[in-house]
Amino acid sequence: MIENPPAVRLVSFLISHRNVQSIQEDFLEASTIFADVLRDTGFKFDHLVCTTFLDTVYDTEMNGEQYPINPSSAFCVKAANGDSLREATGWLNCVVELAYSELNSSVRSAWAKVDVEIARSQPLTPIRLTRENDDFLEESPVGGNRSEFLVDHYRDNCRIGIPINASSVSIGIHSTCKGVIDRIPSSLTSDALLCRKCHLRVPIPNGTQTLGDLRKSLPQRAPRLGSRAPRR
Numbered sequence: 001m002i003e004n005p006p007a008v009r010l011v012s013f014l015i016s017h018r019n020v021q022s023i024q025e026d027f028l029e030a031s032t033i034f035a036d037v038l039r040d041t042g043f044k045f046d047h048l049v050c051t052t053f054l055d056t057v058y059d060t061e062m063n064g065e066q067y068p069i070n071p072s073s074a075f076c077v078k079a080a081n082g083d084s085l086r087e088a089t090g091w092l093n094c095v096v097e098l099a100y101s102e103l104n105s106s107v108r109s110a111w112a113k114v115d116v117e118i119a120r121s122q123p124l125t126p127i128r129l130t131r132e133n134d135d136f137l138e139e140s141p142v143g144g145n146r147s148e149f150l151v152d153h154y155r156d157n158c159r160i161g162i163p164i165n166a167s168s169v170s171i172g173i174h175s176t177c178k179g180v181i182d183r184i185p186s187s188l189t190s191d192a193l194l195c196r197k198c199h200l201r202v203p204i205p206n207g208t209q210t211l212g213d214l215r216k217s218l219p220q221r222a223p224r225l226g227s228r229a230p231r232r
């Protein structure tokens with residue numbers, strides 16, 4: 001039984017649209033299916049447009065060279081303010097290329113591979129830090145085995161850094177200000193999560209080892225507003 005209708009619809013669409021030109025000719029259907037797949041994957045975006053996204057890569061002497069990151073999908077993913085979203089655009093292109101490649105084996109193989117990438121690419125569910133809706137977000141996704149866009153994300157069973165010898169270790173991102181969150185030793189029994197940018201400080205048990213431990217430890221410990229450490 002296929003559990004992911006957007007993946008099935010994507011593959012079915014690509015079976016009858018084997019190149020960029022035919023995708024562009026069915027702009028409305030393509031953008032609807034691509035948007036459903038992106039939403040299922042967890043990307044936050046506003047709309048898609050049919051245009052080339054040129055990325056710039058630099059050599060060791062900082063000479064930049066531009067190349068398109070969406071040659072197969074033809075679509076660029078946009079934020080509400082019109083900004084082009086590189087990761088979502090590159091991810092969509094890679095999934096389209098993956099589906100084309102797997103269709104050389106079988107339709108079921110293409111469905112399965114797209115399903116795997118949709119599940120693998122879902123970002124970590126944010127961890128609520130305070131009653132004022134501050135969230136803990138994952139750092140940049142880690143490791144890819146097919147391309148820089150098809151990458152693993154953090155999960156609740158992932159271990160988080162533990163500060164050693166009074167040093168701090170970065171473990172995530174603060175949703176409100178996008179500052180890096182460090183874990184620092186605080187007392188014999190607790191550590192603290194400290195945002196480098198806004199100085200939000202949240203105590204956690206120093207035995208916290210995984211993101212799941214962190215999620216379980218926080219709801220009843222959430223501080224109220226006014227708990228931000230003074231700026232230095």
Ligand SMILES: [Zn+2]
Nearest residue numbers: 174177195198
């Ligand atoms: Zn912050």
